[in-house]
Amino acid sequence: MMLHGRVIRPPKIGSTLVSIDESSVSGVAGLVKIVREGNFLGVVAEREEQAIEAARLLKVEWTGGRTLPDYNDLHLSVRGSKPVKTDVVLNSGNVDSALAGAAKVLEATYSYPVQLHAMLGPSCAVADVRDGRATIWSGSQWIQGDRRNLAKMLGIPLESVRFIWAEASGSYGRLGCDDAAADAALLSQSVGRPVRVQWMRHDEHGWEPMSPAMTMDVRAGLDRQGHITAFDFQQWSQSHSRGESGNSLAWRLAGGNPDWERLSGGPYPPSYEFPNTRMLGHFVEELFRSIYLRAPGRIQGNFAIESFVDEVAADQQVDPVEFRRRYLKDAMALQVLEAAVQKSGWQTRPSPRPNADQPVVSGRGISFGEHGPEKRATVVAEVEVDRSSGRVRISRIVIAVACGRIINPQGLRHQVQGAVLQGISRTLFEAVKFDRSHVTSLDWRSYPVLTFPDVPEIETALVDQRDVEPSGAGELATVPVAAAICNAIFDATGVRLRQIPFTSERVKSALG
DSSP states (O other): OOEEEEEOOOSSTTOEEEEEEGGGGTTOTTEEEEEEETTEEEEEESSHHHHHHHHHHOEEEEEOOOOOOOGGGHHHHHHHSOEEEEEEEEEESOHHHHHHTOSEEEEEEEEEOOBOOOOSSOOEEEEEEETTEEEEEEOOSOHHHHHHHHHHHHTSOGGGEEEEEOOOOOOSSOOOSOHHHHHHHHHHHHHTSOEEEEOOHHHHHHHSOBBOOEEEEEEEEEOTTSOEEEEEEEEEEOOSOSOSTTOOHHHHHHTOOOOOOOOOOOOOOOSSOOSSEEEEEEEEOOSSOBOOOSSTTHHHHHHHHHHHHHHHHHHTTOOHHHHHHHHOOOHHHHHHHHHHHHHHTOOOOOSSOOOOSOSEEEEEEEEEEEOSTTOEEEEEEEEEEETTTOOEEEEEEEEEEEOSSOSOHHHHHHHHHHHHHHHHHHHHTOOOOBOSSSBOOOSTTTSOOOOGGGOOEEEEEEOOOTTSOOOOOHHHHHTTHHHHHHHHHHHHHSOOOOBSOOOHHHHHHHHO
16 A cells, blocks of 8 residues: 655755654654654655644754855855856957957846746655665656666666656756655655655745856946947856756755766857957855756846847947847847847837836837757847836737747747746746745745736747757747846836846836
8 A cells, every 4th residue: 555755854954863753743643654864854654644744743853054145145145155166168359458448348247046947736756665676656857867866876776666757747947856756765665665755835945956046247348439349258156957866855865965967057158249258157056956947057148148238239329139230140140130020010229218207118128049059039028117016017028939940830839938938937026035044935925926917918930940950949938038028127117127036126126
């Protein structure tokens, strides 16, 4: 008969389990076993509600753990964290000399928060580990990798582990360390019976692997004609994953160490051709356990670069599209840019828009993005901003994409629109909040996401590259969204926002 399990999490990241008072749950009916392995602690019971009650009542003593930075100083903390490695992604020409000789230098700092995959249904898995064999039923985007991990964690041969994929709540990005499966496997191995583990909402929001925060500095040197002669970009962030292997929460708590096989999510070269360009990526120590969340590094870097390009265009009183045409030399990129411009009915003028002093003002913004070879996208966003409340409403999104030969236009359109919606949600609403001990945004009120009343009209222009092999569009389509919205808010209000998310409180404060 299948049993049910729940895991008791430490009060802080890195806390050590000191003692357990088993008498505190002696009155819980159906309790089968308290399971401890290192700092991994769980309960197994005959029924799910019994496991929930035992996990709630069990008295546990922990010690130590990491003190998190002040939430309001997160981005200063990211920049000030110990560097693990610095990557020189691009260093062409002589940026320092060009900046020193520039007629004008502009600079800005942008920041992006910690964010969740935020699956609508929390993780769930069933494991049957006994007699030196294991069968696991779980959702996964990385079945063979999870199978290898579970075999190592359980200490049994790979050929003795069977992983059966089951439909699960969706997650955008590579949620490669399927945590409920590892929880269930350890509990099942301890009791020698099948165990089902269903995460709660506070488990998912508080302990899933997260997309890390980023801080980005951008500088540009301009000559007397207003042309960019130097472009300098630096990014600070922990790795979006150093490899999925060993990254499950259960394995970490039980005493395993992640298999740090690579650093990911660093900056990418800009789409624009400047005479002197430098791109540096500083990887810093881990704050929260992390994993890829759709176009890691691309979304954050594009937000900074495309917003800054708009800032320079506004400083020079040049139309944002015309300014981009000066430096965008790739033919496919220009084709995608023009497709969005034409479909949106773009009106040529500098930003910001000369709005009257009205309670609600409107504006439009543009952003170009790419994600790997032969994948280009441009977003035009139209927004309305309520001056009194700070609320931003996206009224219309136009997106043009090129991602190779189009085989299923309707399927591609659906993928693109879904990515745009997630991009809007991450831009306007989403940020993981925490105190000095742990995550505090443990429900949908404290971690809001886009809801149906906020869904805008979305129009797509699909650019068919018949001679190019087809490739994915989900990551590509979300890359330019944040900067397009940022630039539209500036066009409407004349106020430049450089910290995501653009919540009503943050916008109202900036307008004030």
